[in-house]
Amino acid sequence: MKASRRGWRGVAILGGAMLIAASTGCKRSSTASYSGQNPGTVDADASAQKLEGQITGVNWHIPWRVRNAAGKPMPALIADAREGLMNSQDDSYTMRLRGVRAKLFQEGVHSADIVAAQVDANSDEHIIVGTGGVRVSSLTNPPDTVVTADKVTWNPNSHKMVAVGHAKVTYHPRTGGLPITQSGGRITFDMLLKKIEVESL
Numbered sequence: 001m002k003a004s005r006r007g008w009r010g011v012a013i014l015g016g017a018m019l020i021a022a023s024t025g026c027k028r029s030s031t032a033s034y035s036g037q038n039p040g041t042v043d044a045d046a047s048a049q050k051l052e053g054q055i056t057g058v059n060w061h062i063p064w065r066v067r068n069a070a071g072k073p074m075p076a077l078i079a080d081a082r083e084g085l086m087n088s089q090d091d092s093y094t095m096r097l098r099g100v101r102a103k104l105f106q107e108g109v110h111s112a113d114i115v116a117a118q119v120d121a122n123s124d125e126h127i128i129v130g131t132g133g134v135r136v137s138s139l140t141n142p143p144d145t146v147v148t149a150d151k152v153t154w155n156p157n158s159h160k161m162v163a164v165g166h167a168k169v170t171y172h173p174r175t176g177g178l179p180i181t182q183s184g185g186r187i188t189f190d191m192l193l194k195k196i197e198v199e200s201l
Contacts, residue, residue, distance in 0.1 A: 053088060060084040060097060066126055066156045068107070075105040076156040077128060079119065093123040100130070106159065106191050111140045116152070128154045136161065141194045144172040147187055159192035169196055 062084075064077040082099030097119045104112040117132025134152040138145040150165025163169075168183040185201025 055086045056084070058083045062095075062097065062102075064121070064128075074108045076126075077105065078103045081119070091123075095121045104136075104154070106141060109140065111138065111191060113137045113139070114152070126156060128156070130154070134163070136163070136189070138189070138191075141191045142171070142196070144174055145196070146170045146172075147189055147196075149187065159190060161189040161191065163187040163189070164201075167198075169198065 060079070060081040060083070062077070062079040062081065063075065064079070065073045066076045068074050079097060079100055079102035081097035081101075084095065084097045086093060086095045098117065100114070100116045100119045102114045102116075102119070103110050104114055106112075114130060114134065114136045116130035116134040118130070120129045120131075121127070130152045131150065134149050136147040136152060138147070147161070147163050147167070147169045149163035149167040152161060152163045154161045164186050166183075167185065167187040168181060169187050169189075170179050170181045172179045182198045184198040186199045188197045188199070190196070
């Protein structure tokens with residue numbers, strides 16, 4: 001089902017399940033058929049049926065939540081995208097967003113901003129992958145730090161972000177002075193330990 005410009009406006013991913021909110025809905029291309037069962041009744045095995053499909057649209061707003069160690073849902077990412085695509089099969093969902101600006105959260109606190117040409121995510125692994133001129137601006141843990149790369153992979157559960165491909169990190173001292181810049185084949189950003197490692201591959 002393809003959304004119109006004013007159709008599907010949001011997809012919320014909550015603990016592995018995706019909820020889809022529509023502002024105007026989608027139009028059916030054909031009329032409903034009741035052959036094989038009586039109108040107003042439901043097949044006995046309807047609850048066991050798997051619904052599969054694809055949704056595309058523009059101007060997406062995506063809140064993504066994960067559960068912390070206590071089982072409480074916490075925000076991990078809030079993204080706005082120029083366009084998006086979501087596929088569902090069985091109990092798994094994959095999502096691809098293009099033209100993305102997003103907020104990253106650490107333990108419920110807005111800790112970084114990310115800009116990427118494309119972001120991919122899935123409901124099984126809860127791993128978020130940004131590609132294409134990715135820029136991550138850290139607000140905390142540590143603050144005033146910018147990581148840029150061709151590809152950035154972020155795991156909200158491990159609190160780690162890995163940047164590869166022309167990876168560079170720049171720290172801007174709050175007390176003034178020249179920024180400190182390092183580059184390498186891979187940069188690992190541990191938001192929990194407030195630690196950045198630069199490696200040559």
